[in-house]
Amino acid sequence: MTLRTDAARLLPDLVRLRRRLHADPEVGFDLPRTQATVLAELDALPLEVMTGRTLSSVTAVLRGAAPGPAVLLRADMDALPIVEQTGLAFSASGGAMHACGHDLHTAGLIGAARLLAARRERIAGSVVLMFQPGEEAGGGAPRMIAEGVLDAAGPRVCAAYGIHVLPGRSGVFSTRPGPLMAGANLLHVQITGRGGHGSRPHQAVDPVPVLAELVLALQTYTTRRVPVSDPVVISVTRLHAGDAVNVIPDNAGLSASVRTLSATAVKRLRLELPVLVREIAAAYGCRAETTFEVGYPVTVNDAVCAIAARDVLRSEFGPERVETLESPIMASEDFSFVLDEVPGAFVFVGATPTGMRPEDAEMNHSPRAVFDDAILGDQAAALAALALRHVTG
Numbered sequence: 582m583t584l585r586t587d588a589a590r591l592l593p594d595l596v597r598l599r600r601r602l603h604a605d606p607e608v609g610f611d612l613p614r615t616q617a618t619v620l621a622e623l624d625a626l627p628l629e630v631m632t633g634r635t636l637s638s639v640t641a642v643l644r645g646a647a648p649g650p651a652v653l654l655r656a657d658m659d660a661l662p663i664v665e666q667t668g669l670a671f672s673a674s675g676g677a678m679h680a681c682g683h684d685l686h687t688a689g690l691i692g693a694a695r696l697l698a699a700r701r702e703r704i705a706g707s708v709v710l711m712f713q714p715g716e717e718a719g720g721g722a723p724r725m726i727a728e729g730v731l732d733a734a735g736p737r738v739c740a741a742y743g744i745h746v747l748p749g750r751s752g753v754f755s756t757r758p759g760p761l762m763a764g765a766n767l768l769h770v771q772i773t774g775r776g777g778h779g780s781r782p783h784q785a786v787d788p789v790p791v792l793a794e795l796v797l798a799l800q801t802y803t804t805r806r807v808p809v810s811d812p813v814v815i816s817v818t819r820l821h822a823g824d825a826v827n828v829i830p831d832n833a834g835l836s837a838s839v840r841t842l843s844a845t846a847v848k849r850l851r852l853e854l855p856v857l858v859r860e861i862a863a864a865y866g867c868r869a870e871t872t873f874e875v876g877y878p879v880t881v882n883d884a885v886c887a888i889a890a891r892d893v894l895r896s897e898f899g900p901e902r903v904e905t906l907e908s909p910i911m912a913s914e915d916f917s918f919v920l921d922e923v924p925g926a927f928v929f930v931g932a933t934p935t936g937m938r939p940e941d942a943e944m945n946h947s948p949r950a951v952f953d954d955a956i957l958g959d960q961a962a963a964l965a966a967l968a969l970r971h972v973t974g
């Protein structure tokens with residue numbers, strides 16, 4: 582029985598499970614109903630199961646028949662605070678939605694657990710299954726690392742893998758060695774001038790034009806000062822100034838999302854952005870305060886693991902189902918914290934439903950994003966195959 586044929590038999594069950602999770606999404610670190618569902622699904626399997634102390638995570642260890650290394654597979658389980666507009670029969674009602682496909686990730690990892698448990702006799706070593714809350718909400722992965730997920734089997738895991746759904750040809754896997762996804766950082770700027778009457782700007786120190794100039798200066802900075810070989814994206818996403826239309830305010834501020842592909846870029850931005858902001862503000866007689874918050878690191882695939890993952894998936898699904906991405910994508914992932922600790926690879930799988938062109942599909946995080954759950958069997962088989970490469974006796 583191959584992994585794929587075995588997984589195909591699980592598919593109806595995994596689709597039902599995914600739709601159940603989709604209809605009942607939970608946001609953040611505390612996902613009691615999702616956790617209960619995962620625990621119930623794992624119950625019949627020969628696993629050592631632990632739950633999180635500071636978040637509703639589930640860590641399960643499958644021990645093979647013989648000793649050997651440990652490998653980790655991860656699924657995130659949390660949803661987004663979005664009102665669903667897909668019109669699907671199993672839509673969520675209320676203010677949360679699985680708009681990033683984490684419902685598929687959870688169901689896919691349950692499938693992998695079943696496939697691997699059925700092959701336990703052939704496994705030399707252990708597989709750690711990491712069911713993680715709080716991917717969207719600021720770092721469930723580092724919390725699970727702090728609680729010991731990487732050492733759950735005893736020896737530290739030698740490699741870690743995760744799969745994420747994206748718009749794209751259904752069932753086509755893609756990855757690349759090296760940087761895969763961007764680091765996410767936040768820039769906050771507060772400009773202080775001196776408010777006054779809207780009719781007498783010369784008697785005030787107006788912080789609003791400084792804000793306007795900064796929005797454009799930040800764009801010029803990314804094209805003139807940042808090397809194209811190590812690109813940065815700065816999107817100013819929040820502006821705030823006065824409340825009354827006839828009053829010049831004392832203060833004005835902006836916030837921006839800053840995406841990076843290297844630690845060098847982060848270092849450069851932390852050094853140079855406060856100077857840029859301060860000098861522009863000073864030119865207009867204002868003071869500036871800049872905060873740079875470093876968020877998720879760059880998701881960097883280990884070259885050996887990424888190339889091996891590509892080969893494993895090619896032999897499992899055929900070369901036409903596995904692509905190498907030419908460049909990283911600028912979205913971010915907290916699986917980056919895992920890949921900062923141990924080698925491994927993160928892989929994307931296309932999940933645009935049949936009948937829809939991938940280029941017309943809504944991106945993850947859209948209230949209209951839909952994903953094809955017919956991929957769940959292959960997704961489970963892929964995860965199992967990635968683990969088995971490390972622990973086949």
Ligand SMILES: [Zn+2]
Pocket residue numbers: 681682683716745945
């Ligand atoms: Zn996601």
